[in-house]
Amino acid sequence: MKVLAFSDSKTILAQIISRFRDDAEVHALTHDTEFTAKFGAAKTIGMKGDILSGSVAKAIEKMQSDEGYDLIAIGSTVTGREVAGMLATMLSLHAVSEVNSVNLDGGKITTSRFFYGGKSLLTEESGAKIAVLAPGIAEAKESPGKTEVSEIQLEPSAVRIVSKTDKKGGSVDIEKAQIIVSVGRGLGKKENLEKVEPFAKAVHGEIAGSRPVCLDYGWLSEDRQVGLSGKKVQPKLYIALGISGQIQHIAGMRNSKLVIAVNKDKSAPIFEEADYGIVGDLFDVIAKLKEKVAQ
Amino acid sequence: MPYNVIVLIKQIPDIDQMKTNPGTGEPLLQNVPLRMENLSKNAVEAAVRIKEKNGGKVTVLCFGTDKSTSVMKEAYAMGADEGYLITGYPGNYPSVTAKALASKIKEIPHDLVILGNQSADSYTGLLPGSISAILGEPLLGNAVDIKLQEKQVSVVSALEDNNLEITAEMPAIVSVAQEINEPRLPPVLQIMAAGRKPINQSAASDLQVPEIKTLSNRAPKSDRKRIVFEDPAKGIEEVSKVIREAIR
Ligand SMILES: Cc1cc2nc3c(=O)[nH]c(=O)nc-3n(C[C@H](O)[C@H](O)[C@H](O)COP(=O)(O)OP(=O)(O)OC[C@H]3O[C@@H](n4cnc5c(N)ncnc54)[C@H](O)[C@@H]3O)c2cc1C
Ligand SMILES: Nc1ncnc2c1ncn2[C@@H]1O[C@H](COP(=O)(O)O)[C@@H](O)[C@H]1O
Numbered sequence: 001m002k003v004l005a006f007s008d009s010k011t012i013l014a015q016i017i018s019r020f021r022d023d024a025e026v027h028a029l030t031h032d033t034e035f036t037a038k039f040g041a042a043k044t045i046g047m048k049g050d051i052l053s054g055s056v057a058k059a060i061e062k063m064q065s066d067e068g069y070d071l072i073a074i075g076s077t078v079t080g081r082e083v084a085g086m087l088a089t090m091l092s093l094h095a096v097s098e099v100n101s102v103n104l105d106g107g108k109i110t111t112s113r114f115f116y117g118g119k120s121l122l123t124e125e126s127g128a129k130i131a132v133l134a135p136g137i138a139e140a141k142e143s144p145g146k147t148e149v150s151e152i153q154l155e156p157s158a159v160r161i162v163s164k165t166d167k168k169g170g171s172v173d174i175e176k177a178q179i180i181v182s183v184g185r186g187l188g189k190k191e192n193l194e195k196v197e198p199f200a201k202a203v204h205g206e207i208a209g210s211r212p213v214c215l216d217y218g219w220l221s222e223d224r225q226v227g228l229s230g231k232k233v234q235p236k237l238y239i240a241l242g243i244s245g246q247i248q249h250i251a252g253m254r255n256s257k258l259v260i261a262v263n264k265d266k267s268a269p270i271f272e273e274a275d276y277g278i279v280g281d282l283f284d285v286i287a288k289l290k291e292k293v294a295q
Numbered sequence: 296m297p298y299n300v301i302v303l304i305k306q307i308p309d310i311d312q313m314k315t316n317p318g319t320g321e322p323l324l325q326n327v328p329l330r331m332e333n334l335s336k337n338a339v340e341a342a343v344r345i346k347e348k349n350g351g352k353v354t355v356l357c358f359g360t361d362k363s364t365s366v367m368k369e370a371y372a373m374g375a376d377e378g379y380l381i382t383g384y385p386g387n388y389p390s391v392t393a394k395a396l397a398s399k400i401k402e403i404p405h406d407l408v409i410l411g412n413q414s415a416d417s418y419t420g421l422l423p424g425s426i427s428a429i430l431g432e433p434l435l436g437n438a439v440d441i442k443l444q445e446k447q448v449s450v451v452s453a454l455e456d457n458n459l460e461i462t463a464e465m466p467a468i469v470s471v472a473q474e475i476n477e478p479r480l481p482p483v484l485q486i487m488a489a490g491r492k493p494i495n496q497s498a499a500s501d502l503q504v505p506e507i508k509t510l511s512n513r514a515p516k517s518d519r520k521r522i523v524f525e526d527p528a529k530g531i532e533e534v535s536k537v538i539r540e541a542i543r
Binding site for chain 1: 308310311313315320321322387389390393412413415416417418419420421422423424425426427428429433434435436437449452453454455456457458459460461462463464472473474505506507508509510511512513514515517519520521522523524525527530531532533534535537538539541542
């Protein structure tokens with residue numbers, strides 16, 4: 001069995017290699033050979049040139065005709081999903097997307113993914129040869145195995161990069177946090193984080209947030225986003241402040257052990273997914289909670 | 296200069312109102328109202344704003360069923376000029392959807408095709424790439440900002456670790472992120488006028504639906520306590536004890 005692994009996120013790529021390297025000959029397509037080589041793929045192929053979906057899809061199309069992979073496993077990022085969509089068309093192969101768990105069985109593949117925005121978990125069997133894998137498909141573990149390193153040049157794309165602005169990522173890993181204080185649009189403005197931080201400190205929690213807070217407004221860095229398209233967390237305690245509780249958010253925190261929600265709207269759906277809820281202004285509530293907890 | 300913009304809009308069950316069977320956990324879809332998918336709305340809004348600024352025309356396309364005339368009307372009310380409904384939607388098969396939509400797009404002169412980056416119910420995110428590959432037009436993905444200048448489209452593409460400003464020659468495909476805009480709520484008068492506007496309807500032919508076996512489709516279990524305090528003072532009293540216990 002031969003698997004081609006690609007992701008523009010080296011973290012997800014390491015997870016994909018770790019997932020398949022014991023069952024298959026894995027070839028890894030990466031922009032960082034030095035990092036990727038540590039995870040035990042049989043071959044590590046470095047890409048030179050801009051990582052744009054059109055260029056990567058063309059490179060994989062050629063590799064597929066040379067190598068005939070049984071599965072093309074792609075990390076779920078914006079670029080990854082674009083590449084998968086292009087390849088499904090270019091190679092006339094069936095693709096499954098946003099997969100949380102995968103099993104290969106002969107020519108068949110069994111995959112699980114959320115559906116209806118996260119309301120249900122869908123398990124399917126199909127003949128898919130392209131799988132887009134969500135972050136966390138396996139734990140990334142380094143391997144002493146030897147890897148053969150080579151390089152390919154990507155073709156230029158019809159799309160040109162004008163500029164690039166890095167997002168300041170933090171150093172936290174909220175997936176491992178035991179206590180999370182998560183803020184939503186109810187925070188109102190970035191400056192109000194100052195009012196949440198002392199509370200988070202008092203409960204020894206990491207701060208995370210809903211998608212608008214992390215992506216739209218950038219009040220928090222994107223690696224703190226919880227949800228369907230963000231991190232899936234499972235802390236002992238998840239405290240949701242000013243988060244309405246849309247299903248896409250719930251999909252990221254439903255494995256929390258204990259959930260506490262504060263929202264000024266008593267009909268907010270977050271209360272359906274909470275063990276304890278307080279209806280009220282989050283700033284009032286956390287100021288008082290902080291005092292009580294410290295007592 | 297004026298632009299011809301095609302928008303791809305999907306109709307979905309209102310997932311916020313959807314319940315699951317308390318016994319089996321299976322989704323209950325009967326009687327769940329249908330509505331326009333979230334990012335499709337952002338896509339319509341982006342297109343209508345382009346028209347308002349530069350002139351041109353907004354054409355919406357939906358691969359749906361007989362029941363999908365309502366989303367077409369919703370798009371008309373938001374400012375779309377013309378709509379094509381392709382019926383025969385067999386469910387979530389991105390390759391089938393991409394082909395059905397692309398064959399119609401080919402018949403319509405356009406500068407841009409705008410769609411959502413990932414739809415809110417199935418969120419496969421495969422359509423942007425597939426449509427781009429079928430049409431052979433460049434894809435500018437997950438846009439949080441779109442700028443047009445002559446025949447050039449530039450977008451700010453929100454990736455996981457950075458924001459890329461990218462540019463390409465039109466015709467091109469742009470997928471949008473939820474963060475690009477706040478879709479408008481059309482006034483009643485516009486909604487009424489939209490109801491009278493004709494919809495072009497045709498049936499999809501030659502659908503090649505891949506074989507997929509559903510092994511299960513169930514809601515993950517939730518057994519939360521759901522103890523909600525409407526009196527904050529009481530809530531703070533009780534919840535602080537719970538927190539103290541939990542963080543010990
Ligand atoms: C494909 C797709 C993927 C998505 N992925 C994610 C994801 O990964 N993560 C995610 O979070 N979302 C995701 N979303 C977005 C999701 O649908 C919601 O839009 C989002 O979760 C809403 O964020 P929010 O709860 O912070 O904001 P809102 O829904 O605006 O809620 C704000 C809440 O704050 C309350 N509030 C306001 N002021 C106060 C106050 N002073 N005190 C107390 N309460 C107050 C309000 O009552 C309200 O309930 C996704 C959407 C799509 C379509
Ligand atoms: N059946 C459909 N008809 C029209 N547009 C669609 C359809 N399905 C998906 N789309 C568009 O494609 C986007 C991404 O969908 P997906 O790739 O399925 O996650 C959506 O936000 C819509 O803009």
